[in-house]
Amino acid sequence: MLTDRLRNEFIALLGEDRVYTDPDTLALYASDETPKSCTPEAVLFPAGHDHVAGIVRIAAREKLPITPRGAGSGNVGGALPTRGSLVVSFECMNHILEFDPDNRLMVVEPGVVTDDIDDLAATAGLMYAPDPGSGAYSRIGGNLAMNAAGPRTVKYGSTRDHVLGLRAVTGDGREIRAGSRTTKYATGYDLTRLLIGSEGTLALITEATLKLIPAPRQIASLRVCYASTRSACEAVIRAMRQPIVPYALEFMDSRSIEAVREFGMAEGLPSGTQAILMAEVEGDREDIPRYLAALETALRGDGLLEVQSGFSKEEITHLWTARKSLSHAVKKLAPLKINEDVVVPVGKLAELVAAIDDMGRRYNVPVVAFGHAGNGNLHVNIMVHPDDAEEMTRARDCRLELIETVLKLSGSLSGEHGIGSEKRAFVALEFDPTTLELMRDLKKLFDPHGILNPGKKLPD
Numbered sequence: 349m350l351t352d353r354l355r356n357e358f359i360a361l362l363g364e365d366r367v368y369t370d371p372d373t374l375a376l377y378a379s380d381e382t383p384k385s386c387t388p389e390a391v392l393f394p395a396g397h398d399h400v401a402g403i404v405r406i407a408a409r410e411k412l413p414i415t416p417r418g419a420g421s422g423n424v425g426g427a428l429p430t431r432g433s434l435v436v437s438f439e440c441m442n443h444i445l446e447f448d449p450d451n452r453l454m455v456v457e458p459g460v461v462t463d464d465i466d467d468l469a470a471t472a473g474l475m476y477a478p479d480p481g482s483g484a485y486s487r488i489g490g491n492l493a494m495n496a497a498g499p500r501t502v503k504y505g506s507t508r509d510h511v512l513g514l515r516a517v518t519g520d521g522r523e524i525r526a527g528s529r530t531t532k533y534a535t536g537y538d539l540t541r542l543l544i545g546s547e548g549t550l551a552l553i554t555e556a557t558l559k560l561i562p563a564p565r566q567i568a569s570l571r572v573c574y575a576s577t578r579s580a581c582e583a584v585i586r587a588m589r590q591p592i593v594p595y596a597l598e599f600m601d602s603r604s605i606e607a608v609r610e611f612g613m614a615e616g617l618p619s620g621t622q623a624i625l626m627a628e629v630e631g632d633r634e635d636i637p638r639y640l641a642a643l644e645t646a647l648r649g650d651g652l653l654e655v656q657s658g659f660s661k662e663e664i665t666h667l668w669t670a671r672k673s674l675s676h677a678v679k680k681l682a683p684l685k686i687n688e689d690v691v692v693p694v695g696k697l698a699e700l701v702a703a704i705d706d707m708g709r710r711y712n713v714p715v716v717a718f719g720h721a722g723n724g725n726l727h728v729n730i731m732v733h734p735d736d737a738e739e740m741t742r743a744r745d746c747r748l749e750l751i752e753t754v755l756k757l758s759g760s761l762s763g764e765h766g767i768g769s770e771k772r773a774f775v776a777l778e779f780d781p782t783t784l785e786l787m788r789d790l791k792k793l794f795d796p797h798g799i800l801n802p803g804k805k806l807p808d
């Protein structure tokens with residue numbers, strides 16, 4: 349329990365209505381999307397940068413751990429409180445501070461909902477490119493901390509590629525400004541890119557200057573069905589080698605298609621479909637047919653069963669039905685998913701998909717793989733019954749083999765979900781000891797007392 353002295357100090361700093369220690373609120377902030385929970389000591393709702401700096405200074409003096417939190421939609425335990433921690437929720441720092449279409453930028457507080465940024469940008473014909481599937485509720489601070497990404501990443505990059513500058517507070521309460529308001533920048537070290545993806549372990553982000561780009565005039569979609577996953581993976585390589593970079597290039601493996609069929613959402617898919625690619629192009633209305641033709645040519649090849657195209661909103665929605673219903677369909681397979689978010693070079697995708705298929709069979713667990721093929725990023729869900737100890741052991745062995753396979757294929761543990769508490773045990777498999785030691789030194793430099801999101805990102 350937070351002592352009365354500290355509670356009163358936080359109330360003096362923030363006001364009574366921003367400091368919560370009642371059991372109901374603590375329970376509400378005890379978990380994120382991972383199936384785990386840990387009750388924090390208090391939940392604090394700062395209203396601005398100075399509040400955040402004040403909280404960190406008190407926490408540093410008292411050596412109290414801080415768990416930063418956006419919407420709690422992360423699925424790796426990033427916002428999961430650690431024992432004795434203060435949750436700092438950025439929900440009330442939800443203001444768009446500046447929208448400057450002339451300079452194609454927006455300055456936002458960390459609690460702004462991601463889609464609200466894109467919606468406002470659209471009023472001036474602009475776009476905030478990163479598009480995580482959770483954009484309707486995740487907060488930009490959480491996106492920045494995790495380097496969030498989405499289907500548009502294949503063309504435009506992830507969150508890190510769309511931030512000009514940051515304001516933040518380090519673990520000893522120092523205020524820093526990183527980056528600038530310009531689209532070119534070669535001064536000093538690039539702390540902006542370092543803080544993005546640092547999962548709240550180096551500094552608390554209190555403001556971000558985001559880069560905006562022109563919004564697409566028109567989008568068109570292709571749904572391409574294949575008789576084998578290998579054919580689909582080979583088509584991905586061809587699509588990424590030609591000059592028209594797709595606006596999206598998404599993949600579903602045979603087990604995903606099976607799940608969607610069982611869920612009754614596979615209407616219209618040709619029989620024998622073992623893999624699907626969803627591809628999109630964007631551009632001016634007159635360019636779309638040429639772009640689509642180029643992409644379709646690349647996607648045609650051995651094992652092709654069917655290509656369908658969509659131009660209107662209704663046609664596009666129809667084509668995406670199977671892919672969009674996948675999350676719900678997968679949940680029907682088993683009560684718990686062990687959710688990996690691995691990434692390999694696109695040239696290795698076929699090998700990874702074949703290995704996943706083989707692992708599912710050998711370990712006798714349903715393994716569903718789908719995701720952002722154009723980036724080589726697959727969401728691999730191992731579906732399990734947590735009460736079945738023997739199955740859980742097989743699933744854990746399967747997970748370890750998956751990670752080792754990905755690393756052998758020159759890939760990485762996470763493409764977009766981050767490491768949090770759930771994957772940090774595997775980080776030492778990816779980095780050599782010297783690199784890891786330098787990362788730990790960086791952590792000490794930014795957070796000398798080790799209070800910012802302890803137990804996350806790096807292994808013990």
Ligand SMILES: Cc1cc2nc3c(=O)[nH]c(=O)nc-3n(C[C@H](O)[C@H](O)[C@H](O)COP(=O)(O)OP(=O)(O)OC[C@H]3O[C@@H](n4cnc5c(N)ncnc54)[C@H](O)[C@@H]3O)c2cc1C
Binds near residue numbers: 485553765
């Ligand atoms: C249905 C669903 C779909 C998803 N789809 C995607 C997807 O397509 N792409 C993707 O990348 N992710 C996806 N995610 C994962 C998740 O939504 C993202 O990681 C998102 O960026 C988290 O945002 P949040 O506001 O919920 O942050 P939280 O989960 O609250 O926090 C995430 C991390 O950010 C830290 N943090 C939060 N605010 C700050 C701050 N101001 N300063 C420093 N650290 C901070 C937290 O401590 C934590 O480590 C999905 C999740 C769900 C449940």
